[in-house]
Amino acid sequence: MEAILASAIGLLFGCGVYLMLRARTFPVILGLTLISYAVNLFLFASGRLVMNAPPIIRADITRYTDPIPQALVLTAIVIGFGMTAYIVTLALRGLSESGDDHIDMIEKTVDSSPSHIQKHQP
Amino acid sequence: MNHSPILPILVPFIASIVLLVMSACKLSWQRSVGALAAMLLLAVSVNLLLLADQPAPLVYALGDWPAPFGIVLVADRLAALAVTTTAVLSAAALLYASAGFDGKGRHFHAVFQLQLVGINGAFLTGDVFNLFVFFEVMLLASYILLAHGSGLNKSRAGFAYVTLNLAGSAVFLVALGLIYGTLGTLNLADIAMQLKTVPATEASLVRLAGALLMTVFLLKAAVLPLSFWLPHAYSAAGAPVAALFAMMTKVGVVAILHVQMIAFNAAPVMHGLLDGWLIVAALATIAFATLGVLSAKSLQSLVAWLILGSAGLLLIAPSLNDEVVTAAGLYYLVQSAVVGAAFFMMAGLISNARGRVGDTFVATGWVSDNKLKLGYFILAATVAGLPPFSGFIGKLMVLFAVKEGSMMPAIWAVVLVASLITTVALAKAGSRLFWEMPNDMALTPQVVSPQNSMCQYAATFGLIAVSLLLVIFARPLSDFTQRAAEQLHMPEHYIKAVIPHHADIQRGARP
Numbered sequence: 001m002e003a004i005l006a007s008a009i010g011l012l013f014g015c016g017v018y019l020m021l022r023a024r025t026f027p028v029i030l031g032l033t034l035i036s037y038a039v040n041l042f043l044f045a046s047g048r049l050v051m052n053a054p055p056i057i058r059a060d061i062t063r064y065t066d067p068i069p070q071a072l073v074l075t076a077i078v079i080g081f082g083m084t085a086y087i088v089t090l091a092l093r094g095l096s097e098s099g100d101d102h103i104d105m106i107e108k109t110v111d112s113s114p115s116h117i118q119k120h121q122p
Numbered sequence: 123m124n125h126s127p128i129l130p131i132l133v134p135f136i137a138s139i140v141l142l143v144m145s146a147c148k149l150s151w152q153r154s155v156g157a158l159a160a161m162l163l164l165a166v167s168v169n170l171l172l173l174a175d176q177p178a179p180l181v182y183a184l185g186d187w188p189a190p191f192g193i194v195l196v197a198d199r200l201a202a203l204a205v206t207t208t209a210v211l212s213a214a215a216l217l218y219a220s221a222g223f224d225g226k227g228r229h230f231h232a233v234f235q236l237q238l239v240g241i242n243g244a245f246l247t248g249d250v251f252n253l254f255v256f257f258e259v260m261l262l263a264s265y266i267l268l269a270h271g272s273g274l275n276k277s278r279a280g281f282a283y284v285t286l287n288l289a290g291s292a293v294f295l296v297a298l299g300l301i302y303g304t305l306g307t308l309n310l311a312d313i314a315m316q317l318k319t320v321p322a323t324e325a326s327l328v329r330l331a332g333a334l335l336m337t338v339f340l341l342k343a344a345v346l347p348l349s350f351w352l353p354h355a356y357s358a359a360g361a362p363v364a365a366l367f368a369m370m371t372k373v374g375v376v377a378i379l380h381v382q383m384i385a386f387n388a389a390p391v392m393h394g395l396l397d398g399w400l401i402v403a404a405l406a407t408i409a410f411a412t413l414g415v416l417s418a419k420s421l422q423s424l425v426a427w428l429i430l431g432s433a434g435l436l437l438i439a440p441s442l443n444d445e446v447v448t449a450a451g452l453y454y455l456v457q458s459a460v461v462g463a464a465f466f467m468m469a470g471l472i473s474n475a476r477g478r479v480g481d482t483f484v485a486t487g488w489v490s491d492n493k494l495k496l497g498y499f500i501l502a503a504t505v506a507g508l509p510p511f512s513g514f515i516g517k518l519m520v521l522f523a524v525k526e527g528s529m530m531p532a533i534w535a536v537v538l539v540a541s542l543i544t545t546v547a548l549a550k551a552g553s554r555l556f557w558e559m560p561n562d563m564a565l566t567p568q569v570v571s572p573q574n575s576m577c578q579y580a581a582t583f584g585l586i587a588v589s590l591l592l593v594i595f596a597r598p599l600s601d602f603t604q605r606a607a608e609q610l611h612m613p614e615h616y617i618k619a620v621i622p623h624h625a626d627i628q629r630g631a632r633p
Contacts, residue, residue, distance in 0.1 A: 020285070020289065025281065028285060032285065032288050032289070035288075035289065035292045036288075036292060038292075039292045039295045039296060039299075040295075042295070042296055042299050043295055043298070043299040043302075045299070045303070046298075046299035046300070046302045046303035047302070047303070048303075068302065069299070069302065072251060072298070072299075072302070075251075075255060076295055079255070079258045079291075080291075082262060083258070083262065083284070083288055083291075086262065086265055086266075086284065087281070087284050087285070087288070090265070090269060090277060090280050090281055090284060091281060093269070093277050094274070094277040094278065094281055097272075097274045097277055098274055098277075103281060103282070104278065105274055105277055105278040105281065
């Protein structure tokens with residue numbers, strides 16, 4: 001169990017970092033998402049891995065799983081979701097403003113764009 | 123229970139919700155609500171500052187759940203001072219923005235208040251997970267404010283800024299997971315106690331967690347290898363937004379001070395975590411920022427580099443870990459935030475007054491507005507550290523505080539040379555902005571520029587007046603920062619106020 005979780009976290013982190021280093025906005029956003037998944041799994045594991053145990057303390061139960069990391073993960077997921085939504089809109093705005101999804105967002109030279117030439121045809 | 127520690131968070135939070143509901147209303151109504159909230163925030167912050175000036179910090183347990191099980195807000199002197207500084211800056215920034223900048227996009231006022239929620243929360247929170255949450259609130263609002271208005275450079279700077287901070291948040295969460303996994307708590311005072319009894323098998327994990335946490339704070343504070351984002355982001359933001367951002371690098375420094383002094387200092391596992399290398403990084407940041415000041419092509423980017431330099435100087439305090447240095451650093455923190463914010467606004471004013479060329483260092487001829495020249499002169503002299511302005515007092519206090527230490531020659535050399543170069547760069551920038559005639563008279567723009575409104579002048583010169591007040595009242599303020607530093611370096615009071623009976627807490631065995 002620990003080995004599976006640890007390798008999953010490592011794999012997600014590795015892929016996330018690789019994608020984040022790409023030069024287009026979409027892979028960067030995907031990379032950030034993968035990293036946030038990896039982090040959520042990591043946070044979840046910080047309460048130790050316990051199988052088939054309730055996350056709540058009751059009189060008749062001696063074996064339970066730590067509920068705090070679950071609450072933390074929930075918070076982290078919500079925040080991560082909001083951030084991803086925002087960065088997607090920001091990337092789209094950059095795309096519409098520069099006509100390119102390169103992260104440098106350099107404005108494309110208008111002359112080379114075929115759609116632009118067509119627009120000005122009589 | 124005294125409710126004053128939560129008011130600096132609640133006031134902007136309620137204002138933000140009200141403003142979101144009012145988003146269809148006229149801008150003038152939104153401005154009034156924003157102004158009312160800013161006034162209220164100023165009042166509750168000053169109230170908190172007066173209340174917190176005692177040996178034991180004010181502790182506010184949300185829902186009356188006691189720490190370490192519930193969430194607490196802790197208002198010590200440092201937090202109260204930082205909150206008050208934020209309130210002053212935000213009032214000025216809001217006044218400046220109300221001259222028309224707020225209409226360039228939607229929801230400016232609501233997001234502005236949300237940003238204040240995040241900043242104040244990050245100062246006041248007593249546990250590290252809520253520090254993360256408030257950081258995220260602050261950052262999300264700052265992403266939106268940075269992109270407020272339009273322009274490709276804002277999208278570009280915004281995308282890099284958001285990506286970097288999301289990566290930072292991931293590291294932050296990993297650090298929190300490690301801390302919770304090893305210590306079983308996220309409350310700062312409780313961390314301090316638990317760190318004393320870390321088993322040897324987990325010592326290296328705990329130390330790694332501490333190092334990751336500090337890395338994230340250093341990213342926010344923009345220390346050298348992690349500082350390349352700051353000049354781009356801050357020079358792309360609108361003037362009032364950048365003015366508020368001047369406080370955001372300080373959030374990182376305050377977080378470092380809180381975590382280091384209260385939780386890490388007394389713990390043997392964290393011994394020497396920041397020793398040796400942070401001072402080198404801080405000095406390198408100052409040197410790097412000074413080179414940036416020389417290379418800047420517009421006034422706003424020059425000010426962004428100046429903010430970076432002041433962040434480097436501030437980091438001398440946590441890296442030397444000495445009470446006198448911390449006290450001096452806190453005075454410098456307040457004055458550099460005020461002056462940095464005023465300078466960003468001044469850059470906006472000058473940019474408006476010069477019309478098409480804006481604040482770029484292109485000669486356009488004589489600028490007739492003498493108020494701008496006077497303001498620029500005061501701000502430039504303050505930032506460069508010339509007497510009798512507050513920058514001089516701040517730098518002098520830091521330099522005198524490090525006089526005894528072994529790092530004294532390096533710090534004095536870097537800070538003094540940096541000040542000299544900054545003086546030269548600012549003098550050159552000023553003469554180019556105001557006086558230099560273009561070689562080719564045909565280039566002189568004849569465009570009639572939009573006039574600066576009274577609001578903008580009032581906001582900018584109000585902050586300049588505050589910076590002059592910091593000179594006049596330097597003694598009371600430095601006494602206060604002295605007491606704040608004493609409190610930070612005596613974490614027993616803090617820990618006892620948050621968790622009065624630590625030994626009595628029942629802890630279940632971890633699975």
